[in-house]
Amino acid sequence: MSGPTTQSPPEKPMIGIGLLRVDGRRKVTGAARYAAEFLVPNQPNGQNLAYAVFLGADIARGSIATIDITKAEQADGVVGILTFKNAPRLHDAASVKGVADPKSGSRLVPLQDEHVRFFGQPVALAVARTLEQAQHAASLIEVQYKAEAPSIDFDTATPRHVGNTSHGDAEAAFAQAAAKIEATYDIARENHQPMELHATLAEWQGEKLTLHEKTQGVVNTAEIVAAQFGLKPEDVTVISPFVGGAFGSALRVWPHTIMAAMAARQFKCPVKLILSRRQMVTSVGYRPRSRQKVRLGADANAKLTAIIHEATGETSSFETYVENVLTSTGFLHNCTNVATRYSTVALDTGTPTPMRGPGVSTGLYALESAMDELAYAAGIDPIELRLRNEPDKDLAKNLPFSSRATKECYRIGAQRFGWSKRAAQPGTMRDGHWRLGYGMATATYPSNQDKADVRVIFDIGGTVRVETAASDIGPGTYTSLTQIASDNLGIGIEHITVDLGDTRFPKAPSEGGSKTLATAGSATLAVCRDARQQLAALVGEENVADPPKWRAIFRRQGKRQLVVTGGSATADSREGFSCNAFGAIFAEVAVDADTGQIKVRRLTGVYGLGRIVNPRLTRSQVLGGMMQGIGMALLERTRLDPRFGNPTDGNLADYLIPVCKDAPLVDIVFVNEDDPHVNPLGVKGVGEIALCGIAPAIANAVYHATGKRVRALPILPENLMA
Numbered sequence: 274m275s276g277p278t279t280q281s282p283p284e285k286p287m288i289g290i291g292l293l294r295v296d297g298r299r300k301v302t303g304a305a306r307y308a309a310e311f312l313v314p315n316q317p318n319g320q321n322l323a324y325a326v327f328l329g330a331d332i333a334r335g336s337i338a339t340i341d342i343t344k345a346e347q348a349d350g351v352v353g354i355l356t357f358k359n360a361p362r363l364h365d366a367a368s369v370k371g372v373a374d375p376k377s378g379s380r381l382v383p384l385q386d387e388h389v390r391f392f393g394q395p396v397a398l399a400v401a402r403t404l405e406q407a408q409h410a411a412s413l414i415e416v417q418y419k420a421e422a423p424s425i426d427f428d429t430a431t432p433r434h435v436g437n438t439s440h441g442d443a444e445a446a447f448a449q450a451a452a453k454i455e456a457t458y459d460i461a462r463e464n465h466q467p468m469e470l471h472a473t474l475a476e477w478q479g480e481k482l483t484l485h486e487k488t489q490g491v492v493n494t495a496e497i498v499a500a501q502f503g504l505k506p507e508d509v510t511v512i513s514p515f516v517g518g519a520f521g522s523a524l525r526v527w528p529h530t531i532m533a534a535m536a537a538r539q540f541k542c543p544v545k546l547i548l549s550r551r552q553m554v555t556s557v558g559y560r561p562r563s564r565q566k567v568r569l570g571a572d573a574n575a576k577l578t579a580i581i582h583e584a585t586g587e588t589s590s591f592e593t594y595v596e597n598v599l600t601s602t603g604f605l606h607n608c609t610n611v612a613t614r615y616s617t618v619a620l621d622t623g624t625p626t627p628m629r630g631p632g633v634s635t636g637l638y639a640l641e642s643a644m645d646e647l648a649y650a651a652g653i654d655p656i657e658l659r660l661r662n663e664p665d666k667d668l669a670k671n672l673p674f675s676s677r678a679t680k681e682c683y684r685i686g687a688q689r690f691g692w693s694k695r696a697a698q699p700g701t702m703r704d705g706h707w708r709l710g711y712g713m714a715t716a717t718y719p720s721n722q723d724k725a726d727v728r729v730i731f732d733i734g735g736t737v738r739v740e741t742a743a744s745d746i747g748p749g750t751y752t753s754l755t756q757i758a759s760d761n762l763g764i765g766i767e768h769i770t771v772d773l774g775d776t777r778f779p780k781a782p783s784e785g786g787s788k789t790l791a792t793a794g795s796a797t798l799a800v801c802r803d804a805r806q807q808l809a810a811l812v813g814e815e816n817v818a819d820p821p822k823w824r825a826i827f828r829r830q831g832k833r834q835l836v837v838t839g840g841s842a843t844a845d846s847r848e849g850f851s852c853n854a855f856g857a858i859f860a861e862v863a864v865d866a867d868t869g870q871i872k873v874r875r876l877t878g879v880y881g882l883g884r885i886v887n888p889r890l891t892r893s894q895v896l897g898g899m900m901q902g903i904g905m906a907l908l909e910r911t912r913l914d915p916r917f918g919n920p921t922d923g924n925l926a927d928y929l930i931p932v933c934k935d936a937p938l939v940d941i942v943f944v945n946e947d948d949p950h951v952n953p954l955g956v957k958g959v960g961e962i963a964l965c966g967i968a969p970a971i972a973n974a975v976y977h978a979t980g981k982r983v984r985a986l987p988i989l990p991e992n993l994m995a
Contacts, residue, residue: 287756294752308487321636322350328397329394333622333919334590337416340414344415371526378593380592383395384396391918392919395529399411425915442668446578454647456982458565459561465628467520469487481510489523490957512774514773523746525558562587566583575608577606580598580606584599587620598635633718639969645973672851673892677855712974713973717965718961720791721958726796731827735820737768745774751971762805786960787854811835813826846952854881858876876939878899878942881944896939900969907971975993
C-alpha cells in the first residue's frame with residue numbers, strides 16, 4: 274500500500290507532472306515491506322516461524338546414489354529435513370502454464386525424484402528455528418551422486434531448429450546485392466542481479482495457503498502454486514506489495530517457492546526461505562547465451578535489399594525456452610526481403626527466463642552492429658544509412674505503425690549529442706592518450722497491453738482507495754496510478770491511496786513486457802471515470818472534488834462506502850496497427866591506448882514513448898536501463914565450469930555490474946508523440962526499451978574509437994589489445 278501522499282494537488286492536470294514517488298518515504302524509512310521482511314500475522318516476534326535452506330546439487334547431470342540426513346536431523350533447532358525420499362508428492366500441473374513458462378518441456382517440481390538436471394538443483398531442504406541453524410543443518414546433509422558427463426559447452430552442442438519467418442526472397446536478393454555484410458555476434462549468458470534476493474514466507478490455515486512472495490505477478494503465482502498442490506486458485510493468497518527489482522527473474526514460480534509451501538505444510542508451521550546471492554545465479558533463470566549470424570545486402574544507394582538474421586540461444590535439457598530475438602528484424606528497417614531463423618542449444622543447466630528487454634535487446638545488438646558495419650562498407654554516415662532505410666509501415670505484418678518517431682529521434686539525438694563533430698575515419702579522434710569514439714543505434718520494443726480489473730472505493734472517511742493485483746517492481750506504478758486516478762476522479766492526490774500486489778484485489782497480469790501502465794493504467798482510467806459518475810449521482814457534481822462534503826453526505830445517507838469495480842481489455846483501436854516504442858541511442862567512449870580500458874563518457878537517448886504520465890519516473894527508468902546496457906556491453910557474463918556446470922562468477926565480486934563510478938553523463942529526451950491507437954492512455958512501455966540499443970551503440974563507438982570490431986559481449990580490454 275502506498276498510503277496517501279502529503280503533496281498538495283497542483284491546479285493543472287496531474288498526468289504529465291513529475292510527481293515525487295508517493296511510496297518514496299516508506300521506502301527510504303524502511304516502512305515498505307519486502308517478502309523477506311514479513312513475519313507471521315498476529316505473531317509480531319515471529320514465534321513459531323521456521324527458516325528453510327536448500328542444498329543444491331554439485332553435479333550438473335546424473336542422479337543421487339545415497340543421501341544421509343542423520344547428522345542434519347540431530348543438529349540444534351532442526352524442525353525437519355526434506356529429500357526426494359520423504360517429500361510429499363506434488364502435481365506436475367503441466368497443463369497450467371505460467372506467464373514465463375516455456376511452451377514445451379516440464380517445469381522442475383522439486384524433491385520429487387533422484388535425478389539431477391543441473392548444478393544447483395535443490396536436492397534437500399533443511400528447516401530449523403533460525404536461519405543460521407538451517408544453514409548449518411543443510412551443510413550436514415551428505416549426498417553421494419552417480420555423475421554423468423554433462424553437456425555444458427554451447428560451442429560444441431548440436432542446435433535444434435525451432436522456427437523461421439520470411440517475406441520476399443532474401444537469399445536471392447543477398448546474392449545479387451551490390452554491398453554485403455556477413456558477421457557473427459555473440460552475447461555471454463547474463464544473470465539477474467536485483468538488490469532484493471528472492472524470498473518466500475509460506476503459511477497454511479487448513480487447506481488455504483498464504484504466500485508473502487517476491488513476484489512480478491501475484492495472480493500467476495497463485496495459479497501455478499494451486500495447481501501443484503491440488504488447490505483452487507482462490508485458496509492461495511499471494512501478497513507482494515513491493516519488489517526490490519526483478520528484471521524478469523520473478524516472472525516464473527521457481528522451486529524455492531514450492532519448497533517453502535511444502536515445508537510449511539509438512540511441518541505445520543510458517544516457513545521462510547530466502548535465497549543466497551550464489552543461489553540466485555543457479556535458481557531463478559538468466560539471459561541465455563546467444564550467437565547470431567547477420568547478412569545484410571544493399572544496392573548502390575545503400576538501400577537494403579536483403580536481411581538474413583539467424584540466432585541460436587541456449588536452453589535447458591528439460592524445457593525449451595525460446596526468445597523473441599528476431600521479432601524486430603522484419604520491421605525496424607525498410608527491406609522487402611527478410612528471412613529469420615531461430616534455433617536452441619539444450620544444455621544441462623537451469624532454464625533461462627526473460628531478462629530486461631528479453632530477446633529484443635539481444636537481437637538489436639547484432640542487427641544494429643551489422644547496420645554500423647554496412648555504413649562503413651558503403652562509406653556513409655550510420656544515421657544517413659538508417660534514414661535511407663526508414664520504413665513507412667511494418668513490412669513483416671503489412672500494417673501501418675500506430676506511431677513511429679525514429680526520424681525525430683535521430684534528428685534531436687544527433688543535434689544534442691554533437692554527432693556532427695564525429696570524424697568519419699575510425700581511430701582518428703583523441704583526447705590525450707585516450708582514443709575517442711562515437712556510436713549510435715536504433716532502439717525499439719513492442720508496446721504491449723493486456724486486460725486488468727480495478728476497484729475504486731470511496732470511504733466515509735473522505736479517502737479513495739484504488740485496488741488492483743498488479744505489482745510494482747520499481748518503476749513507480751503506485752505513483753503513476755495515483756496520478757491517473759486523480760485526473761479522472763477530479764480529486765486531489767492527498768485523498769488517494771493505491772493498493773497493489775495482492776490476489777485479494779481485482780485481477781491484473783504480471784508486471785513484465787513493459788505493459789503494466791498501459792494495462793493497469795488504462796483500467797484505472799476507465800474505472801475512475803465510471804466511479805466519478807456514480808459518485809456525482811450520489812453526492813452531486815459540485816461535491817465530487819470536495820471529500821469533506823461527500824463525506825458529510827455519506828453520513829447523512831447512512832452510507833459508509835461506494836465501491837465501483839470494472840476493468841479494461843486490450844484497446845480495439847490497436848487493431849490494424851503495429852504498436853511499438855522507438856528511440857535512438859548515441860554513445861561516446863574513451864579507450865585507453867595502452868591498456869584497452871573502456872570508459873563510457875556520454876550517453877544520449879531520445880525516445881518516442883507516446884504520452885508520458887510522469888517524466889521524472891520515466892527518466893529514472895531509462896537511466897537504469899542505460900546503466901544496465903553498460904553492463905551488457907562491457908562487464909556482465911556468467912561462465913560455467915565445463916566439468917561440473919557450476920557458475921564461476923557466482924557472486925558480486927566476480928560477476929561485474931556497473932556501479933556509480935561507471936555512470937557517464939546522461940542526456941534523456943522524450944519527443945512529443947500522440948498515439949491515439951496504442952491504448953486509451955496513449956502510453957508506451959519504458960522499462961524494456963530503456964535497455965534496448967544501448968549495447969550496440971557502445972560497441973559501435975568502441976569500433977569508431979579503435980578501428981577494431983569486437984563482435985562478442987562483453988567487450989573486454991584484452992579484446993582490444995590482441
